[in-house]
Amino acid sequence: MTFEWYERQRRGLGFEFLDCVEMALDNIVDFPEMYPIAYSRFRGCVIRRFPFSIFYTVEGEEIIVHSVFDNRQDPKKRR
Numbered sequence: 001m002t003f004e005w006y007e008r009q010r011r012g013l014g015f016e017f018l019d020c021v022e023m024a025l026d027n028i029v030d031f032p033e034m035y036p037i038a039y040s041r042f043r044g045c046v047i048r049r050f051p052f053s054i055f056y057t058v059e060g061e062e063i064i065v066h067s068v069f070d071n072r073q074d075p076k077k078r079r
Contacts, residue, residue, distance in 0.1 A: 002052075002070075020047050021068065024054055028065075032058045042066060 007014035024047045028035065038044035038055065045054045051071040057064050 002068075017047075017050055020049050021052075021054070023048065025065075028054065028056060028063060032056075032063055046071070 003014040003018060005014075006017045024045050028043075028045055032043070035043045035045045038053075041057055042055045043057065045056070047053065047068075053069050053071055054065060055067045055069060057066065
């Protein structure tokens, strides 16, 4: 849905969004403790160039992504 919206704004922008999401996920995998705890036990990584954050937890050897959140939404929806 987000990919399609960005593609409608400018051809190729959806792919740029996906590239930035992939880079953020790679950073999370490589350095899971680098990002601060945003609330409770959830860490948050802001996606470069786009108004989105990835919220995840580290559970043992696993990284669990709980949401890719649009930062323009009401922050109360994150909880």
